Amino acid sequence: xxxxxxxxxxxxPGFGQMLLDGMKMTAVVAGCSWLTGMTLAMLLLTxxxxxxxxxxxxxxxxxxxxxxxxxxxxxxxxFGIASMLPVDWQGWLSEHHAEAVFAIIGLSxxxxxxxxxxxxxxxxxxxxxxxxxARALGHSYLSCMRHVLLPQAARNALPALVNHSVSLxxxxxxxxxxxxAELTHAVKEIExxxxxxxxxxxxxxxxxxxxxxxxxAAGALIAQRSHLxxxx
Amino acid sequence: MIMDIxxxxxxxxxxxxxxxIGQYPNGPLGxxxxxxxxxxxxxxxxxxxxxxxxxARLSPWRLLRWPATTLVxxxxxxxxxxxxxxxxxLVPLLIGHSVSGFVTMLCTLVIYEGAYLSEVVRxxxxxxxxxxxxxARALGLSHLGAMRLVxxxxxxYNMLPSLLSQxxxxxxxxxxxxxINVPELTFAANQxxxxxxxxxxxxxxxLALIYFxxxxxLTQGAHLLDRRIARKRAGSSTxxxxxxxxSCASLSAEA
Numbered sequence: 216x217x218x219x220x221x222x223x224x225x226x227x228p229g230f231g232q233m234l235l236d237g238m239k240m241t242a243v244v245a246g247c248s249w250l251t252g253m254t255l256a257m258l259l260l261t262x263x264x265x266x267x268x269x270x271x272x273x274x275x276x277x278x279x280x281x282x283x284x285x286x287x288x289x290x291x292x293x294f295g296i297a298s299m300l301p302v303d304w305q306g307w308l309s310e311h312h313a314e315a316v317f318a319i320i321g322l323s324x325x326x327x328x329x330x331x332x333x334x335x336x337x338x339x340x341x342x343x344x345x346x347x348x349a350r351a352l353g354h355s356y357l358s359c360m361r362h363v364l365l366p367q368a369a370r371n372a373l374p375a376l377v378n379h380s381v382s383l384x385x386x387x388x389x390x391x392x393x394x395x396a397e398l399t400h401a402v403k404e405i406e407x408x409x410x411x412x413x414x415x416x417x418x419x420x421x422x423x424x425x426x427x428x429x430x431x432a433a434g435a436l437i438a439q440r441s442h443l444x445x446x447x
Numbered sequence: 448m449i450m451d452i453x454x455x456x457x458x459x460x461x462x463x464x465x466x467x468i469g470q471y472p473n474g475p476l477g478x479x480x481x482x483x484x485x486x487x488x489x490x491x492x493x494x495x496x497x498x499x500x501x502x503a504r505l506s507p508w509r510l511l512r513w514p515a516t517t518l519v520x521x522x523x524x525x526x527x528x529x530x531x532x533x534x535x536x537l538v539p540l541l542i543g544h545s546v547s548g549f550v551t552m553l554c555t556l557v558i559y560e561g562a563y564l565s566e567v568v569r570x571x572x573x574x575x576x577x578x579x580x581x582x583a584r585a586l587g588l589s590h591l592g593a594m595r596l597v598x599x600x601x602x603x604y605n606m607l608p609s610l611l612s613q614x615x616x617x618x619x620x621x622x623x624x625x626x627i628n629v630p631e632l633t634f635a636a637n638q639x640x641x642x643x644x645x646x647x648x649x650x651x652x653x654l655a656l657i658y659f660x661x662x663x664x665l666t667q668g669a670h671l672l673d674r675r676i677a678r679k680r681a682g683s684s685t686x687x688x689x690x691x692x693x694s695c696a697s698l699s700a701e702a
Contacts, residue, residue: 282662283655284619287633291655294640295648381523388526392626399528412536420525420533427524 221414230405230415237401238422240315244397245387247319249380252326259331260338261360273331280328286389288325293317293393318390322383329379337372338364370441377434381427388423398422454649455656462639466657469630475549477630479657485549485624485631486617489556490564490610496557497564498603502594504569515565522562527623531555535627548629552621560617567609571602605680608673615662615669622658632657 224230263273280288297305297317308316341364349359369376391400402419406412459466469477476484503515522530534555539545575598583593625633636654640647 278663279655279659282615282659282666284622284633284658286622286625287651287655287658290633290637291648291651295651298647385524385526388528389623391528392623399526399532403532416529416533416536420529423526423529424521424524428520431524 219413220411221418224405224409224411224414224418227409230409233401233405234398234418237396237398240395240397240401241384241387244315244318244322244390244395245384248322248326248387249383251319251323252330252383255323255327256330256334257365259327260334260365261357263331263335264360277328277332280325281332285322285325285386286392289318289321289389289393292321312395314394315390318387318393318395322386322390325386326379326383329382330376333372333375333379334365334368336375337368337370340371341367373434373438373441377431377438380434381430384427384430385423451649451652454646455653458639458643458646458649458653462635465635465639466632469635475547475630477632478635479632479661481549481629482618482621482631483661485552485556485621485629486614488553489560489621490614490617492553492557493560493564494610496561497568498599500561500565501568501572504565505572507590519562519565522559527555527559527620528626530559531623531627534558548624548627551627552624552629556617556620559620560613563616564610564613567606567613568602571606571609572598574605575601605676607676608669611665611669611672615665618662618665619658 224234259273259276262269264270293314297308297313300308305313345363345367346359349363350356354363387397388399390397391403394400396404398419402415406415409415466478468480469475471477471480475481500515500519503511504519506512531552535551538551538554579597579601580593583597584590588596621629621631622633624631625637628634633654636650640650643650
């Protein structure tokens with residue numbers, strides 16, 4: 216191979232397109248998993264607070280998802296659970312990016328466990344007077360949760376939530392192992408075709424690093440803003 | 448449901464040697480043994496690196512602080528899979544001959560866990576009261592002397608539970624060795640799945656169950672250790688001070 220040449224990949228229309236598609240898939244997988252994960256986490260948190268059975272159920276859920284490797288969870292979904300579905304569902308799914316669908320399901324269920332733990336420890340930091348005051352003002356349980364407790368809990372939990380959002384973004388690369396054509400997958404493909412290992416890895420690493428740093432910076436910005444809002 | 452459980456038991460009975468030690472006498476060590484050895488070696492080798500990194504990040508010298516901070520941020524921002532690919536590509540280039548998947552994975556884990564553990568060590572050091580450092584310096588110890596004799600022994604003892612949970616994280620990370628054909632537990636399960644072909648759910652449910660049992664037990668151990676250390680510190684911090692310095696006893700009780 217002749218020398219280090221990033222543009223041999225970036226300016227090659229075929230490779231450029233593969234990179235773009237890979238980044239798009241990474242964004243879709245990470246973004247969808249984040250949204251579903253966060254929604255589920257709030258549901259889990261609410262269930263957890265309803266009573267001892269809810270507590271036990273959610274504790275089990277969290278325990279499973281934090282003690283089983285994410286890759287194994289993805290494999291269980293894609294190879295295992297997919298094969299138990301009715302045949303016509305399987306057919307429909309395989310026409311609609313089954314691997315991406317199961318990657319999103321697996322990642323968001325796993326992420327929901329982490330997010331719900333973060334929110335729970337954030338919620339512990341909210342003084343109980345807040346609930347009492349909100350209920351005394353006539354908020355229902357859910358409304359008190361949504362308007363009074365969760366915003367404050369989210370503020371307390373922000374550093375942990377940002378860390379776990381970054382790790383979700385990084386974990387989206389695991390989807391490669393079940394065949395999702397995301398960034399890492401695209402880069403391996405480009406490496407196979409161009410034999411420019413160093414360049415293709417360097418591009419992917421830069422993209423991942425920049426996005427992660429961007430998420431961390433956004434987290435810091437939100438933390439600063441919400442801190443201002445809280446002290447106002 | 449009952450049938451699935453029976454199937455899982457059958458699979459375990461037929462393949463327990465493969466799951467436990469891989470194809471060992473006739474091939475490389477694999478299965479759970481490989482997973483555990485890999486993560487144990489990884490964490491043991493990463494630990495000294497992480498202490499050095501943490502010291503560099505907290506050091507008053509910019510020349511040490513910046514490279515360490517950069518390394519930690521790079522590792523925190525890049526997926527483990529990407530690090531594995533880099534090591535897989537670079538290590539043979541650097542040392543001139545190809546290495547096994549096991550060694551590749553071990554190098555990756557040392558770099559990756561070194562950076563993550565250094566954050567744990569740093570948090571442990573920063574969690575100690577500032578007075579410890581100030582008192583040590585006032586007694587005439589140098590910065591490094593104070594770190595070695597006063598700060599690190601306390602910080603490292605306090606972070607034992609975190610170290611154990613980082614070990615659990617490492618066990619989970621070894622699953623990625625599957626991508627570069629390290630014969631660990633996930634790889635063994637995939638081999639079984641490829642032989643059976645018809646029972647993917649049972650095979651992967653069994654795999655998840657094995658990981659769950661191992662990691663859950665270790666996590667419980669970490670919780671237990673955490674409580675014990677908290678109790679011990681709560682007990683020990685007041686008694687010796689009160690005995691050694693009776694005049695300060697009322698002060699320390701207030702603090």
